[in-house]
Amino acid sequence: MPTALFPVPPPLAGLLGNLLVTTLPGGPYLLPATLQPMLLFILRGEIRLQLPDGNSRRLPGFGLSGATSGTRCAAATPGTQTLLAAVLPGQLPRLLGLPASAVSEEFVPLSELLPRQNLAELSEKLAASAALTSQVAHCADFLRTLAAAQAQRGADLVVPENWLFRPLTDIADAFALSPRQLERHFRHSYGQSLRAFRQQARCSRMLVDLVFGRREFAAWADIAASAGYFDQAHLSRDLRRFTGYTPALLGRQLAGDDPALWPYRLSAQQVSRLFGTPAC
Numbered sequence: 001m002p003t004a005l006f007p008v009p010p011p012l013a014g015l016l017g018n019l020l021v022t023t024l025p026g027g028p029y030l031l032p033a034t035l036q037p038m039l040l041f042i043l044r045g046e047i048r049l050q051l052p053d054g055n056s057r058r059l060p061g062f063g064l065s066g067a068t069s070g071t072r073c074a075a076a077t078p079g080t081q082t083l084l085a086a087v088l089p090g091q092l093p094r095l096l097g098l099p100a101s102a103v104s105e106e107f108v109p110l111s112e113l114l115p116r117q118n119l120a121e122l123s124e125k126l127a128a129s130a131a132l133t134s135q136v137a138h139c140a141d142f143l144r145t146l147a148a149a150q151a152q153r154g155a156d157l158v159v160p161e162n163w164l165f166r167p168l169t170d171i172a173d174a175f176a177l178s179p180r181q182l183e184r185h186f187r188h189s190y191g192q193s194l195r196a197f198r199q200q201a202r203c204s205r206m207l208v209d210l211v212f213g214r215r216e217f218a219a220w221a222d223i224a225a226s227a228g229y230f231d232q233a234h235l236s237r238d239l240r241r242f243t244g245y246t247p248a249l250l251g252r253q254l255a256g257d258d259p260a261l262w263p264y265r266l267s268a269q270q271v272s273r274l275f276g277t278p279a280c
Helices: 116-128 132-149 168-174 179-190 194-210 220-226 232-243 247-255 259-265 268-275
Strands: 003-006 019-023 027-031 038-044 047-050 056-058 062-065 072-076 081-086 107-109
Touching: 003 132, 003 268, 019 132, 027 259, 038 132, 081 132, 081 268, 116 132, 168 179, 179 194, 194 220, 194 232, 194 268, 220 232, 220 247, 232 247, 247 259
Parallel strands: none
Antiparallel strands: 003 019, 019 081, 027 072, 038 062, 038 081, 047 056, 047 072, 062 107
């Protein structure tokens, strides 16, 4: 599956990870859980998201996907091309003026958050650009304009990645907050509790370090031990929750080059650059 990463302009370097352009295979696939909100620009084609009631809806050309604690089912027409931009932790107010908790588990069309005229101008520019590099540049300029409009806003709480698994009281003390205040600020900024985030972050880190971009990898029992799980059953529960696959099925389908697993074809380096951190 063709993919390409583009660095964001310097004004956006502290707000977004690198921009990922990918061409999707046709048919259904599972989107793994994500710890960060993501901006989606559909450059061509169509994506339909399955709803809890069994129906599906066509995604708009421009949207914001909140962080998710579980998988989503989607389907794309063959050759659909998208641009994804992951919002770094705590930075959504500096881009769209709202916290990550406001869009957690949701997909919000940008037409509900921004003037339609701005989106119409971007649509016209993308339609008039045949070259991918030009389309990426137009999207980057659009994002830079969003950031400029929120220049007076500060970031929400940002916990350094290497602090995430410290004791709650230690993190709270570092921010001069009580544990309860820290939990409240964390949920506002990250969209879920610190405990839930840690659980998902551990699985995400394991996937990035040991699964993404590979066709073969170590035995799951060894992976569980190296990732800090109590046992393989513990890892299996998290893997099913955050990817929708059992360990055996994920390993089998990756080895068989199943196109529905296109997210896992990204290399660990690509995922880290996309999300701006190796843990998420």
